[in-house]
Amino acid sequence: MKNKFKILYSLLGLILMFSACTPDTYELGALASKSSLKFTIAPSTSNPNDIVLTSLTPNVTPQWITPNGVSLRVKDTVNVPFPGIYTFKYGVESDGGFVQADSVLVTISTLDKNTVSTPMWVNLAGGYGKSKTWVLDLNPIDGSSKLFNGPVYFAGVKADGTAWEWDAQLSGNSWIMPVGDYGSMTFDLIGDAHFSSNNKMIPALGAATGKFMLYSSTSQISTSGAQLIHASSQGTGQNWFSKMKIVSLTANGLQVIATTDASNWVIYNYVSKDYYDSH
Numbered sequence: 001m002k003n004k005f006k007i008l009y010s011l012l013g014l015i016l017m018f019s020a021c022t023p024d025t026y027e028l029g030a031l032a033s034k035s036s037l038k039f040t041i042a043p044s045t046s047n048p049n050d051i052v053l054t055s056l057t058p059n060v061t062p063q064w065i066t067p068n069g070v071s072l073r074v075k076d077t078v079n080v081p082f083p084g085i086y087t088f089k090y091g092v093e094s095d096g097g098f099v100q101a102d103s104v105l106v107t108i109s110t111l112d113k114n115t116v117s118t119p120m121w122v123n124l125a126g127g128y129g130k131s132k133t134w135v136l137d138l139n140p141i142d143g144s145s146k147l148f149n150g151p152v153y154f155a156g157v158k159a160d161g162t163a164w165e166w167d168a169q170l171s172g173n174s175w176i177m178p179v180g181d182y183g184s185m186t187f188d189l190i191g192d193a194h195f196s197s198n199n200k201m202i203p204a205l206g207a208a209t210g211k212f213m214l215y216s217s218t219s220q221i222s223t224s225g226a227q228l229i230h231a232s233s234q235g236t237g238q239n240w241f242s243k244m245k246i247v248s249l250t251a252n253g254l255q256v257i258a259t260t261d262a263s264n265w266v267i268y269n270y271v272s273k274d275y276y277d278s279h
Contacts, residue, residue: 032094049112060092081115131188133273140181148269156264177231197226219246
């Protein structure tokens, strides 16, 4: 009898060992074909800058790749505020895996009035369909300033974490920058976000045109094609085409950090041409 039990236990052990070593078998469903993907990408009838995305492929999870990021909604609306040619991609997660359709290029020919009518856009460029010119807060004759204490301030963070700021005056600190005509720069929202500048004190830059972008949520600004007016003696390490932090922006004044040093900042102080001429 004992031998029978030993044989039975041995057989059970072999069965358990075999079942433990045998991998589970999974079978994926059929992979959807690109030709079976159905969707539409079209401008809204109420706003041509609102692009409406609609997934028409049944029983799948859609994935849209848009200029504003990724969306998993069956129907979504993406706002593209500036003219240009933009790429949209549609794909689905089917039982057999992920399948993506060919990219779709969407041409936007209008500037979204609502986007550029918020206070920051109005302060910087005058608002929809308008333009605004800025100059460095520096009198080219006597070196005085009209809104700020000087054309640039210096600030940063000490080793102990405390912040410091020096609202420098050019008087008595001629090393900061030469007195002179640094030119002007203009932001306009006439059809697109255009930018032009004339860096008169830096002949290598001179007069140039391009575009600009204002990032309201992070208080940053960037330009392409032309640089903010500045001195060759301050902000020398700055990439003038990168996103630059805005310290303050009002109807009359604009302060921008022009340095890549995390603990020592050069802050450029600009005033609107209208303010400069009237004060």
